[in-house]
Amino acid sequence: MNPYQLHDSTVIVTGGSSGIGYACVELLLEAGARVAFCGRNQARLHSAEAQLRERFPQAQLLAQVCDVLDADSLSAFAAASQAALGPAQALVNNAGQGRVSTFADTTDDAWNDELQLKFFSVIRPVRAFMSQLKGQPNASIVCVNSLLANQPEPHMVATSAARAGLKNLVRSMAFEFAADAIRVNGILIGLVESGQWRRRFEAREERALDWSQWTAQLAQRKHIPLGRLGLPKEAAQAILFLASPLSAYTTGSHIDVSGGLSRHA
Template identity: 65%
Template sequence: MIQIDLTGQVAVVTGGSSGIGLATAELFLRAGASVAICGRNAERLNAAQTSLTAQFPQAPLLAARCDVLDADDVAAFAAQVAERFGRTDMLVNNAGQGRVSTFADTTDDAWREELELKYFSLIRPTRAFLPMLRDAEAPSIVCVNSLLALQPEPHMVATSSARAGTLSLVKSLASELAPQRIRVNSILIGIVESGQWRRRFAEQAAPGQNWEDWTAELARKKNIPLGRFGRPEEAAQALFYLATNLSSYTTGSHIDVSGGVARHV
């Protein structure tokens, strides 16, 4: 495994209190970086901070409650990072969830909510941290996106549309920020284990059916070639690669983390 030392660098992870965001924060801390995470849910955020501190007792860690759709919250979070660490080298935009709906049953308000979540969860943190990123030696922005951006599903019409738009936004940002040496990339995930899927398992699993069997059956139904759900740490490893100088000549690109679900060449 390639080793990289991030001592002296600062990584910011939005939506860092669980799942992919938390797994990504762990990788940054393990590599020696200072890490700032944020999340909306104070209870989950406190649990994440406790877990990370237990694993990395001496690591510089900041955990702040922040709703990335609230401009004031995001500005306050950036100010906390500036005060605590004085810099930002890597920004991971990881927030949002899928909305199951068809065109026929998606209301105007639901469209607005979905578009605002997918766009502004990327726009507001990027805008807030750009001043510090411009001063970094090798700055990067990485966004968690979905394979729906390239392969839309009719039962997730609003999310698919929003994901395609944010993929375009990442490409535009990469072009605009390249002269400032800021790389911008994304990952496109398929189904990855999450609290949302754990809740569905609790509601839908047959009596006596365990998590592994339930997810394997669902993976078969959804035609996932690798036959299972992805794990948060697998998506985190792709984010880590794109955020660090391991991918120093990559910008405006994406990594597919979908278990082979992509049908396009």
Template identity: 65%
Template sequence: MIQLDLTGQVAVVTGGSSGIGLATAELFLHAGASVAICGRDSDRLARAERELRERHPQAQLLAARCDVLDAADVAAFASEVEKRFGRADMLVNNAGQGRVSTFANTTDEAWREELDLKYFSIIRPTRAFLPMLRNAANQGDGNAAIVCVNSLLALQPEPHMVATSSARAGVLSLIKSLAVELAPEHIRVNSILIGIVESGQWRRRYEADGEAQAAGQSWEDWTRELARKKHIPLGRFGRPEEAAQALFYLATSLSSYTTGSHIDVSGGVARHV
């Protein structure tokens, strides 16, 4: 197993208070990096910080409330990271959830909300941390990287998620454009394309399923049944740590010759070659 020492490097994870973001922050801390996480929900963020500090008592950790769609919040978060750590080497853009809607029932307002979330959850943090990433890239053998959590919907759209699918495809193009633009500055930009990954959103759907609750169906059985219905070849949902491992690879020097690319983390559900 490759052991990577990230001591002296700083990783920033948006949406870091739960799920994939929290699992990613944990991997960075385990490798010795200083980590800054942010999230909109103050209570959830406090719980995440407490959990991380319990597991990593010596951690160099910053947890700050931040809405990535608020330019002032993002600027303040970047300023706080610079004041605390003096640098940022890796930025993980991880925010947003899917919107279930068809073209017929998606309003203009819903379209704007979806496009705003998917684009600006990447644009604003990237813009705010880019000066620090440039500095990191210029420091000898420095590693500077941006990694974004995207969805398989970018390549394999679903009609019942028309707005999200469209936005995800646009984000894939944005990431490729950023990779080309920033490559001469030695800043790598990549993404992962996730399928269904266990999350609070899916837990809430399970708890709201009256039939499953009445039958005493376990979470494991419920997700396996849903995976079968959705034709996921591996027969289960992904786990946050599995997506996190792909993010960690793309954010670190393990992928030093990779940019403008994506890793499929969908359990084999992708139909494209």
């Protein structure tokens, strides 16, 4: 018996064509949920959809190209998912990646781009799906965030600031949406295996190291107590807990998924 209690529920995942988002879609389908996911890259989205349909031939699944910063694109995605799968019970906000820059070399345009991405990649999907979430049993919103919200890094100054703001936004939405019985939570990830880390691995100077050796060294340099990078599935499992009725009395909270990297109680 699957513990997540999401059978026959409709769940929306943004940024679902790779990484944590894709792992989340996989686990949701395993749990018997109906899933709509989106991404900006059409080729990657179609490839992800094909893999999922091959693995889950009976799945109720919708994949649609969508830019989460574009209100019209999101409205079309929300309408399509409701028509195909019914109203959303849970929304997973997963779109966005980090920007490497210090205060000195972050331009005004870069600040605007980063703040726009981190805030409106959550604000606009929430707006688009709010009418569906209202009135649904165990309605939930989950936001994928970073440990940078608590532990800013000087080489990622804009992303760190935006991540802290997103953590605050989750709590604000949780208080406001409680009146509509919609829970809002988030996860704080540390270093998780991703396409970004794979690209850094391919550009490594020490060519004698394989992936496991290189990431073990990285974990050691970053002082990760568990000694390795996290897996997308491990972050996705925390997301599913927060999206599901298993966390029915949890709102305004964040789960740390950083392998012990957090220095905060």
